[in-house]
Amino acid sequence: MMAVASDSAKWVIDDIVSSLHYAEEVLSLVGIVCIGKVTLTAVWNLTSSFRVHVWSKLVPRNLKEEYGKWAVVTGATDGIGKGYVAALAKNGINIVLISRTHDKLVRVAREIREQYRIQTEIIQADFARGRPIYEDIGRHLVGKDIGILVNNVGVAGSNPCFFEEVSEDDIWALVNVNVASVPAMTKIVLPGMLARKKGAIINISSSAGVVPLPLFQLYSATKASITPWSTGCIKEVVLGGRYKTLIRPPCPTSSSTAGCAGEQDDLHVIPQNTQHFRLILDDDRDKVTVKPGVELVASEPGSLIPLVYH
The missing domain is CATH 3.40.50.720 (NAD(P)-binding Rossmann-like Domain)
Incomplete structure (x- = not known):
């Protein structure tokens, strides 16, 4: 009985660890997406700011x-x-x-x-x-x-x-x-x-x-x-x-x-x-x-x- 209980506990722990690894992979992917979005937004804002505040002054518009x-x-x-x-x-x-x-x-x-x-x-x-x-x-x-x-x-x-x-x-x-x-x-x-x-x-x-x-x-x-x-x-x-x-x-x-x-x-x-x-x-x-x-x-x-x- 002790051996069965030990095996069951080990199986549960292994299952939890496996689930945590899966969750880690999902959260890593979410983090990459968020970082990518923040980076792209920052680049877009800097580019737009340059165009508005610098480029627009250098290139006249009629x-x-x-x-x-x-x-x-x-x-x-x-x-x-x-x-x-x-x-x-x-x-x-x-x-x-x-x-x-x-x-x-x-x-x-x-x-x-x-x-x-x-x-x-x-x-x-x-x-x-x-x-x-x-x-x-x-x-x-x-x-x-x-x-x-x-x-x-x-x-x-x-x-x-x-x-x-x-x-x-x-x-x-x-x-x-x-x-x-x-x-x-x-x-x-x-x-x-x-x-x-x-x-x-x-x-x-x-x-x-x-x-x-x-x-x-x-x-x-x-x-x-x-x-x-x-x-x-x-x-x-x-x-x-x-x-x-x-x-x-x-x-x-x-x-x-x-x-x-x-x-x-x-x-x-x-x-x-x-x-x-x-x-x-x-x-x-x-x-x-x-x-x-x-x-x-x-x-x-x-x-x-x-x-x-x-």
Whole structure:
């Protein structure tokens, strides 16, 4: 009996050791795969970073030829919008500036023309009014070779407050500006881009659309709506050589969001946003950190729409 028990115990131990050897081989294979993935990801990220930060500076691109002669920027006179205007103009692209304040439009358009020697046109439009403004905007854009649209316009509301204190005017202003303006402007320019088989649309949303902000709950909700709409368009629109992108910068600094982030000098805003624009056009990784608080997400080659966050 003792011999049988000893043989049984030995058999069990041998079986366990054999199983452990098998498990060791499986875990070794898993480790090799994981290390390979980490290595390939690191090489890919380094290669992409080199291409974005070094190679893109060494090899100039003709954005006017690649995308089109004109760009349209909404909310073009302050903050992120003004930064995009400067970045696009620096690349020789003519600009249609859209904003609600005529004096600012005239001033910024004059500055851009004088500095970069490009053509500008201005359209005064208050996006808070909603649907009635788009017929006039469409008439101004007819016949233009629009290669880039920056859907930047946005408002945060009058002041930080509890929702029961939000006015009806603010509710409809935020919905009209932050939500409706994006598909409405895209509807105007997208047919021409599809016909020419080239173009880029950049939708500015907000990190507040990902992490809800108490006292800015309506702003968070309206900015969050841009993500599923933009992602849906990504799946629909696939054209060779174009990009689609989602970007999440932190709270923007412009007159529309002064209550959220405070005022900031445009001289500080423009270079940082010029960097945003260059990365959007030059990067095709799934995700890249642009700077603290800013991500380039879901960027893919072979499609039309860069989609953004402000």
